[in-house]
Every structure is written in structure tokens, then in C-alpha cells.
Amino acid sequence: AQSVAQPEDQVNVAEGNPLTVKCTYSVSGNPYLFWYVQYPNRGLQFLLKYITGDNLVKGSYGFEAEFNKSQTSFHLKKPSALVSDSALYFCAVRDEGGGADGLTFGKGTHLIIQP
């Protein structure tokens, strides 16, 4: 079985400061890892993914994520937060050998950027 943990329900950051949203995962094989963002009353939007290669993955809107195999983590980061980054962020995982039956999502982390 695969699973994702997002240990923080909410993260508060001042505008202009760096932000980190944490994610840890568990899969039996090699992981495919994803971050999605959800704005109020909208569907989820794809931000970035790690499949293979460099551990630091760059995505949309200046976000990046670092894959750490030894710590089974895939934390989302941004060097300088914007108020418009405030949203609900989901980490998701899929085992490399898995089928087409979707992704396993974490519970989500509310990111609040304070002006």
C-alpha cells in the first residue's frame, strides 16, 4: 500500500519570506511524486512532479520541490512567498509499478501568506 503524510494542517508565512510545505511518503517501489494546488472553489491544478533524475524539481509559479529518498520526503519550497500563493496544497504519490488507478493524495496543507 502507498500513503502520503502532510504533517501540517496549516502553514503561515510572511510575504517575501521563504516557504516550505512538508510531505513524506511510503511506497513499496520507486515513487512518482506530485504537488497540486487548489484555490477556493476550484479544482486542483498540477504544480510539479518528480519521476526520475535531479532531486530538485522546478515547477509552476516559482515553486520547487526536493526529493529526498533516504528521508522519503518531497517538500515543496519557494524562495519568496506571495500573498497570491495562499491556497490548499496537496502532495500525491504513485508507485512506479502501479497501474492507472489514480494517485494517492495527502490530506492537504493550507498555506497562508500574510501581507
Next chain:
Amino acid sequence: NAGVTQTPKFRILKIGQSMTLQCTQDMNHNYMYWYRQDPGMGLKLIYYSVGAGITDKGEVPNGYNVSRSTTEDFPLRLELAAPSQTSVYFCASSSRGTPYEQYFGPGTRLTVT
């Protein structure tokens, strides 16, 4: 290019009623999915389809049915609605080449009372 569209946006059902949530994508994606999102619980997969005529159960299929007669459409049927089905429902699609990069619709907020 509308992407993934869902109707209705909101619906209130009485216990025991039935309804169909519509989902259409115009990206010629083979894979389509239905998720439900409950507060603080993330998304749970209800059903998915890898192509027209092929559907399979996800993590929480009880109380739901789906069909996939065309590539574009993937309706979700609720029979005998129950309060436990109060949720926000999202349809998503992806291409066979990048199956885990999913495109989501705007969601349907369903309340069963």
C-alpha cells in the same frame, strides 16, 4: 479549449434520491477519474476509466456507478443518495503518456439531507 467541465456546480438531494454528475473533457485524454473530497481528508478515488467501454473501481466505489461510452464523457451516477455522500466531487483526466499529470474539473458540491 475548455479542459474538464462538470455539471452541475451545486446540488441538494434528499435521502433516497438519485442523480448523475456529468463530466466532459475535450483534450482527447484516455484516462478519466472521479474523486470525492471531504474536509481534512484529501481526495479519495471513486472510479476510473482507461478508455471508452472500460471502467474500474477505486478506493470508495460503494453507492456509485459509472459508464464510459465515449472518450469525452464519464458520468457518475448516485443511486439512493445517503448523507455520507455529501461531499465535493471532482472529475479529472490525463493522457496515456502522462497518466499521473491529471487535469481537474471545477467540482460539484453535493449535499444530501
